[in-house]
Amino acid sequence: MEMFNFDVASLFSFSTLSAIILGTLVGILIGALPGLGAVLALVLMLPLTYSMEPMAAILLLLATYQGAEYGGSISAVILGIPGTPAALVTVFDGNAMAKKGEPGKAIAYSLTASVFGGLAGGLALIFLSAPLVKFALSIGEPEFFLIGLLGLFAVGMLSSTDIVKSMIATVLGLMVGTVGMDAFTGETRFTFGKIELMEGIDLVALLVGMFAISELLLMVSKDLKVKYKTDQKGVNSFITRLEMKNVRKVIKPITIGSLVGIVVGILPGMGAGPASWFSYTLAKKASKSPETFGKGNPEGIAAPEAANNATVGGALLPLLTLGIPGSPSIAIIMGAFIIHGIQPGPKLFTAESDLVYGILYGFLLTTVALYILGKFITAGFVKMLTIPNPVLIPLILGISFIGAFSARSSYFDVWLALIVGIISLALIKLDFSLASFVLALILCPIIEESFRRSLILSQGDYSIFFTRPISLILIVIMIIILGFGIKGAVKRKKVAA
Amino acid sequence: MNSKKATYIALTLIIILGLVYLKSAIDMGYGDTSTPGAGFFPILLVCMLVVLCIVSLIQTMMRTDDKKIDLPNIRLISLTVIISFLFILSWVWFGYFYISLFAYLLILMTVYYFEEMNKKRFGKNLVISLVLTVLIYGVFDYLLGLNLT
Structure with a gap:
C-alpha cells in the first residue's frame, strides 16, 4: 500500500521542521492570548505559506492549529479566561486546580491530553482516509454537489442562532466566490474592470479582513481596557511535569475526549467547541467522582483538551478525502492548498501522493513538536499573557495589513482587508454567520462546477440530483439537519420568551 | 441604533447588491439547463438571495422584541x-x-x-x-x- 511506502525521512528536512516549530510556537502564543484564537492564528500565518513548499506550508498551518488549541488552555488555567472558545470548559477544573496552587500540574494535564488527542486524530486521519477516498472515488458529480451543499447546510444550521441570516451569508459567500474567471467559458465575471479581481477576490485579504480586523475592532470595543493578572508566585514555580501514575488516572477521559473529538471533527459545522462540551459531559458521567468536577478534577481538564486537539485530525478527513472543509479553520487550511494550485479531494491521493502522506505523517510530527515545545516553553508563554491589549491590538493590526499585502504585493488587497473588516464587524453585530460566508466562498468552485457538470451530463434533467442512492441518502441527512436546526431555533425562541 | 432598523437597512443593501449582481449575470448569458452559461449559477444565487432576504424581512417585521445593538467604544x-x-x-x-x-x-x-x-x-x-x-x-x-x- 502506498501509505506504507512513504519515505518518512523526507519530513525531517530543515524547511519542514522549522515550519512545524514556528507554527507550534505561534499557535501556542496566539491561542494563549485571550480574545484571539485558532482562526486568527491561522489567518496570520497563511500569508507566510506563499513562499514555502506545499508540504511545509500545510504543516505550518496544522502545527499552528494544534498549538492554538492547546494554547487556549494556558490562559484558561492561569487567568480563568479561555484563550479559545474550545478552552472554555477547561476553565472549570483547570482554573480551580491552579487556584489550589498547582497551575503547572493543570497545564501538564492539558498538554498530555492535547498530545494524546492530537495523536488519536492523526491516527484516525491515517487509517480512515483510505476507505473515505475509496468512497469519494466511487461517487459522481451530483453527489459532490450535494456533499458540498451538505457542508454549507450543516454549518449554516448549526453555527448560527438565526438560520435565515446564516443562509443569506451562505448565498453571499457563493456570490463572492463567482467573482473572477468562469472555469467553463473563460468569461470574466463581476470584476468591474478591475485586473486585481481577474483571479477572484484574494482569499488571504478576505480572511484577514473577516477574521483578524473585525476581531480586533471587536476587542477595541469590548476588551481594550481589560487587564489580565497572573499569580507571579505560581508562574515562577511553573513546571509542566506529570508522573506516570497521574497519566494513568486520566487515560479514560482522554480516550473519551479523543473519540468524541474525532467524530465531532468529521461532522461539518461542529468543531472544537462542541467537542469539548460533549466530552466533558461524557467524562463526568463516566467518572467515579463526578461531584469533584468543577473543583479541580484532572479528568475535567483531560477530556475537553483531548477532544479539541482530536477534532483537528477529524476535521482534516473530509477536507483531504472529499475536498470539503467543515469549519473556518479548515477552510483557511484549504486556502493554503488553493494558494499552491492544489485542489484537495480524492484525486489528490494519486496525483500528489507524496504530499498527502507527508501531511498525514507530518501531522503526527506536529503533535510531537507540541509536546516537546509545550513542555519546555509554556512557562515563558505564561508571562506573555499579560501583554496589554492597547499594545497587542496595534501590533496585530499592523501584521494583518502586512499579511493582506504580502499575498500578491497589492495595495488593493490591503484596502480590501480593511473594508471587509468593517463590513464583517457589522455582519457579526447583526447575527450573520461569517463561518457560513467563508465556507461558501471556498466551496463555491466545487459546488458550481459539479452542479453545472451534472446538468450537462443529464442534459438538463434535475432528477439526477435525487434519483441516485447516495444522493438520496445525502438529501435525507440534509432534511435531518434541517429538522435539528428548526428544533433548535424553536427551543431558543421558547427560552427567550 | 436598534436591531430591527439595522436589519432592515442591511437587508435592503443586500437586495440592492443582489440586483447589481443580477444585471451583470444577465449580461453574461443564462444558456440553458443542458448547457449552462456563465450567468446561470449567479442568476440562481440572486433568486435565492432575494427570497431569503424577503423571508428575513418578514421575520424581522413579525418580531416583537427589539434590542439595541450594543457596540461600546x-x-x-x-x-x-x-x-x-x-x-x-x-x-x-x-x-x-x-x-x-x-x-x-x-x-x-x-x-x-x-x-x-x-x-x-x-x-x-x-x-x-x-x-x-x-x-x-x-x-x-x-x-x-x-x-x-
Missing part, C-alpha cells in the same frame, strides 16, 4: 478605522512602510492610552513602537525577504 473603533485608513494611504502614497508603521503603532497606542497619557506613558509607547517596528522589520524584511517598499 464606538468612537475608538471609528478612530482605529480612520487611523488605519490614513496608515494605508501614507503607505500607498509615500512608501517608506516602516516609518508609516512606526507612526501607526505610536498613534494607535497613544489613542488607546489617552486617558492615562503623560510623559512617561508616551515615552513607553515610543519605545514599544520602535521595538515592534524593528521586530517586524527583522521578521518580514530580513528573515522572510518580503519587500514592503
Whole structure:
C-alpha cells in the first residue's frame, strides 16, 4: 500500500521542521492570548505559506492549529479566561486546580491530553482516509454537489442562532466566490474592470479582513481596557511535569475526549467547541467522582483538551478525502492548498501522493513538536499573557495589513482587508454567520462546477440530483439537519420568551 | 441604533447588491439547463438571495422584541478605522512602510492610552513602537525577504 511506502525521512528536512516549530510556537502564543484564537492564528500565518513548499506550508498551518488549541488552555488555567472558545470548559477544573496552587500540574494535564488527542486524530486521519477516498472515488458529480451543499447546510444550521441570516451569508459567500474567471467559458465575471479581481477576490485579504480586523475592532470595543493578572508566585514555580501514575488516572477521559473529538471533527459545522462540551459531559458521567468536577478534577481538564486537539485530525478527513472543509479553520487550511494550485479531494491521493502522506505523517510530527515545545516553553508563554491589549491590538493590526499585502504585493488587497473588516464587524453585530460566508466562498468552485457538470451530463434533467442512492441518502441527512436546526431555533425562541 | 432598523437597512443593501449582481449575470448569458452559461449559477444565487432576504424581512417585521445593538467604544473603533485608513494611504502614497508603521503603532497606542497619557506613558509607547517596528522589520524584511517598499 502506498501509505506504507512513504519515505518518512523526507519530513525531517530543515524547511519542514522549522515550519512545524514556528507554527507550534505561534499557535501556542496566539491561542494563549485571550480574545484571539485558532482562526486568527491561522489567518496570520497563511500569508507566510506563499513562499514555502506545499508540504511545509500545510504543516505550518496544522502545527499552528494544534498549538492554538492547546494554547487556549494556558490562559484558561492561569487567568480563568479561555484563550479559545474550545478552552472554555477547561476553565472549570483547570482554573480551580491552579487556584489550589498547582497551575503547572493543570497545564501538564492539558498538554498530555492535547498530545494524546492530537495523536488519536492523526491516527484516525491515517487509517480512515483510505476507505473515505475509496468512497469519494466511487461517487459522481451530483453527489459532490450535494456533499458540498451538505457542508454549507450543516454549518449554516448549526453555527448560527438565526438560520435565515446564516443562509443569506451562505448565498453571499457563493456570490463572492463567482467573482473572477468562469472555469467553463473563460468569461470574466463581476470584476468591474478591475485586473486585481481577474483571479477572484484574494482569499488571504478576505480572511484577514473577516477574521483578524473585525476581531480586533471587536476587542477595541469590548476588551481594550481589560487587564489580565497572573499569580507571579505560581508562574515562577511553573513546571509542566506529570508522573506516570497521574497519566494513568486520566487515560479514560482522554480516550473519551479523543473519540468524541474525532467524530465531532468529521461532522461539518461542529468543531472544537462542541467537542469539548460533549466530552466533558461524557467524562463526568463516566467518572467515579463526578461531584469533584468543577473543583479541580484532572479528568475535567483531560477530556475537553483531548477532544479539541482530536477534532483537528477529524476535521482534516473530509477536507483531504472529499475536498470539503467543515469549519473556518479548515477552510483557511484549504486556502493554503488553493494558494499552491492544489485542489484537495480524492484525486489528490494519486496525483500528489507524496504530499498527502507527508501531511498525514507530518501531522503526527506536529503533535510531537507540541509536546516537546509545550513542555519546555509554556512557562515563558505564561508571562506573555499579560501583554496589554492597547499594545497587542496595534501590533496585530499592523501584521494583518502586512499579511493582506504580502499575498500578491497589492495595495488593493490591503484596502480590501480593511473594508471587509468593517463590513464583517457589522455582519457579526447583526447575527450573520461569517463561518457560513467563508465556507461558501471556498466551496463555491466545487459546488458550481459539479452542479453545472451534472446538468450537462443529464442534459438538463434535475432528477439526477435525487434519483441516485447516495444522493438520496445525502438529501435525507440534509432534511435531518434541517429538522435539528428548526428544533433548535424553536427551543431558543421558547427560552427567550 | 436598534436591531430591527439595522436589519432592515442591511437587508435592503443586500437586495440592492443582489440586483447589481443580477444585471451583470444577465449580461453574461443564462444558456440553458443542458448547457449552462456563465450567468446561470449567479442568476440562481440572486433568486435565492432575494427570497431569503424577503423571508428575513418578514421575520424581522413579525418580531416583537427589539434590542439595541450594543457596540461600546464606538468612537475608538471609528478612530482605529480612520487611523488605519490614513496608515494605508501614507503607505500607498509615500512608501517608506516602516516609518508609516512606526507612526501607526505610536498613534494607535497613544489613542488607546489617552486617558492615562503623560510623559512617561508616551515615552513607553515610543519605545514599544520602535521595538515592534524593528521586530517586524527583522521578521518580514530580513528573515522572510518580503519587500514592503
